[in-house]
Amino acid sequence: MTAPQYRLLAADEPPPFAIEHEQGASPFFLTCDHGGRRLPRKLGDLGLPPAEFERHIAWDIGAAAVTSHLADALDAFAISQVYSRLVIDSNRDPSVESSIVTVSELTEIPGNRDLSPAERAARAREILEPYHRRIEAELDRRQAAGRPTVLIAMHSFTPVFKGVARPWQIGVLYHRDARFAHALKALLEAEGDLTVGDNEPYAVGDLTDYTIPVHGERRAIPHVEIEIRQDLIADPAGQRAWAARLTRLLPEAWRKLSQ
Ligand SMILES: [Zn+2]
Secondary structure (H helix, E strand, O other): OOOOOOOOOOOOOOOOEEEEOOOOOOOEEEEEOOOOOEOOHHHOOOOOOHHHHHOOOOOOOOHHHHHHHHHHHHOOEEEEEOEOOOOOOOOOOOOOHHHOOOEEOOEEOHHHOOOOHHHHHHHHHHHHHHHHHHHHHHHHHHHHOOOOOEEEEEEEEOOEEOOEEOOOOEEEEOOOOOHHHHHHHHHHHHOOOOOEEEOOOOOOOOOOOOHHHHHHHOOOOOEEEEEEEHHHOOOHHHHHHHHHHHHHHHHHHHHHHHO
């Protein structure tokens, strides 16, 4: 007899991803790896006070709302992770140690310390893997149908990190294939009012990222990771304004690249 498998999510808890515009006609395919801040009941509060769940360590502030507006405006398929990145980071290979953080920025996460192999495995199996399987299935389907697809991975970054202020309002991130990122960057710079990060505040890498390397690069489809500064999209007006800007510029970048 084998022991019953450790399960993280209860039957009445939501699945790990939310989808909008499932039948969207746009070539743009939107992901939001850090969109949610929900915790499975079984994890309690991870030993953290409620205020920590307002911070970027728990989620990408504003990113899910911008993604949602963009999906509406472009009629684009969008998928967002529902659970907090403190449960498991959906933009990281689960075999990498930092996929479940014990310290985020300067904050210790007591509920992530001393996890058993079964507890770690359940977080990957129930939170991260279904999310990426759904992305994979949808991209397979589009590929089989011969539909052009541009992967847009939406994120947001904290304006001050470990005490250092960041100058960019937005960054375009990539690793091996800069084509779409640089087409978009040129358009953002032409707006005249933006300091645009080029692989800033982060660069994409195989150990620190998952969505772009796995779903974008390996499939050789055009892609970019977009990082917007969180203070600019913390409220509904900012979220709408940034979604409107990207609704204008993303198709323009795609046209330029396709020419
Ligand atoms: Zn993020």
